[in-house]
Amino acid sequence: MESLRYAHAPAPHDAQVSVGIKQLQSMLDAQPWGTVALAPDGRVVAASARAVAMLGTPIPVGTALEHVFGFCLRDGAEPYTALEQGREVEIDGTWCWLKLTRVEHDERDANCVAASVAIVDITPLHRALDERIASLRFLSHDLRSPLNSIVALTQLQEIDAATFAQCGGMKQIGELARYALSLGENFLFSSVVGNLQRRDFSRFDLRATLRELVPQLEVAAVYRGVSLRLWLPDERPVWINGLRPFVARALQNLVDNAIQASAAGSTVAISFKQVDAEVEIGVKDAAGGLPGLHQKERIEDFDELSQKTSKGFGLGLKLATRIVSLHGGTLHAEINEDGGTTFVMRLPCLARQRLAAQGEGQLDTVRDSVRAFAAGALK
Numbered sequence: 612m613e614s615l616r617y618a619h620a621p622a623p624h625d626a627q628v629s630v631g632i633k634q635l636q637s638m639l640d641a642q643p644w645g646t647v648a649l650a651p652d653g654r655v656v657a658a659s660a661r662a663v664a665m666l667g668t669p670i671p672v673g674t675a676l677e678h679v680f681g682f683c684l685r686d687g688a689e690p691y692t693a694l695e696q697g698r699e700v701e702i703d704g705t706w707c708w709l710k711l712t713r714v715e716h717d718e719r720d721a722n723c724v725a726a727s728v729a730i731v732d733i734t735p736l737h738r739a740l741d742e743r744i745a746s747l748r749f750l751s752h753d754l755r756s757p758l759n760s761i762v763a764l765t766q767l768q769e770i771d772a773a774t775f776a777q778c779g780g781m782k783q784i785g786e787l788a789r790y791a792l793s794l795g796e797n798f799l800f801s802s803v804v805g806n807l808q809r810r811d812f813s814r815f816d817l818r819a820t821l822r823e824l825v826p827q828l829e830v831a832a833v834y835r836g837v838s839l840r841l842w843l844p845d846e847r848p849v850w851i852n853g854l855r856p857f858v859a860r861a862l863q864n865l866v867d868n869a870i871q872a873s874a875a876g877s878t879v880a881i882s883f884k885q886v887d888a889e890v891e892i893g894v895k896d897a898a899g900g901l902p903g904l905h906q907k908e909r910i911e912d913f914d915e916l917s918q919k920t921s922k923g924f925g926l927g928l929k930l931a932t933r934i935v936s937l938h939g940g941t942l943h944a945e946i947n948e949d950g951g952t953t954f955v956m957r958l959p960c961l962a963r964q965r966l967a968a969q970g971e972g973q974l975d976t977v978r979d980s981v982r983a984f985a986a987g988a989l990k
Contacts, residue, residue: 645730706737757787815855816848836875850961853938861931872898897951
């Protein structure tokens with residue numbers, strides 16, 4: 612392929628070069644970022660209108676690379692190498708990323724395009740990073756209080772067991788630990804959700820997820836003297852499209868809340884059933900009812916529910932609600948026949964008919980391959 616040439620002032624008869632430069636200029640102007648095309652010696656071949664606007668200065672053809680980007684180069688630095696590594700600079704309040712990329716060219720041709728410098732507006736990304744750093748600082752500050760209290764209580768246990776018991780003992784340490792955990796969970800969830808795309812979702816078996824999760828909560832149940840029961844009607848997979856760790860965390864919060872609210876000797880029952888295109892999971896306790904919940908009523912909004920009620924309700928409920936909503940489901944609490952609370956989570960599941968059709972289609976493909984192989988069509 613013939614190299615693209617440039618000239619400071621193309622002669623009228625050199626129509627081919629003139630047309631090539633115009634095509635290059637048109638291509639650069641069509642890009643959503645600014646671009647400066649360079650010759651092997653660093654002279655400007657062409658610069659897009661957006662590059663001129665973002666740099667805030669004219670960029671005539673033939674200008675040396677150092678004159679265009681000298682403001683962001685260190686003294687003595689080789690311009691090509693420095694820009695090839697990338698530079699983040701602020702230009703009139705706009706944060707830009709400058710990145711030089713070399714392109715293949717004829718080394719014998721001094722008048723060809725040998726590299727291009729992209730100028731990308733990263734102000735939104737820079738602002739988001741600043742906000743994330745600020746959020747991390749706030750989280751660090753918020754975590755310091757419960758963690759310092761936990762350290763102080765553990766030290767107190769060693770030197771004064773009586774005072775340790777008066778301060779709440781291990782129960783207080785557990786509440787502080789759960790509070791610190793909820794702060795971290797909310798931060799992680801908020802951080803991830805802002806960047807979620809549909810492609811991040813994947814198919815997983817909710818039934819298997821629940822079956823794996825419940826044994827992990829047995830330790831907390833045994834410690835509280837609570838019986839944990841799981842009712843699964845059959846072994847058939849129930850497929851969900853979503854984020855498995857998030858859904859598992861929402862379920863864990865619901866079950867853990869029920870365990871913490873229950874008295875020793877009581878039972879927390881977890882039910883699982885599929886109704887049409889939805890799967891319903893119930894977490895039932897006999898702890899006396901969620902604060903504010905009355906007979907034949909339900910609670911769907913947990914924002915106003917205290918995070919530190921005397922029975923442990925509220926911890927993680929807002930997070931669970933957000934996760935369920937993210938997956939197109941619903942979550943509510945209702946009074947059960949034992950005078951306790953049942954949390955009902957409903958999530959849309961993938962239709963069995965569609966999955967069966969997909970499976971049958973894959974089976975047909977396998978059958979066709981076997982037949983073709985038997986007929987000698989495959990080699």
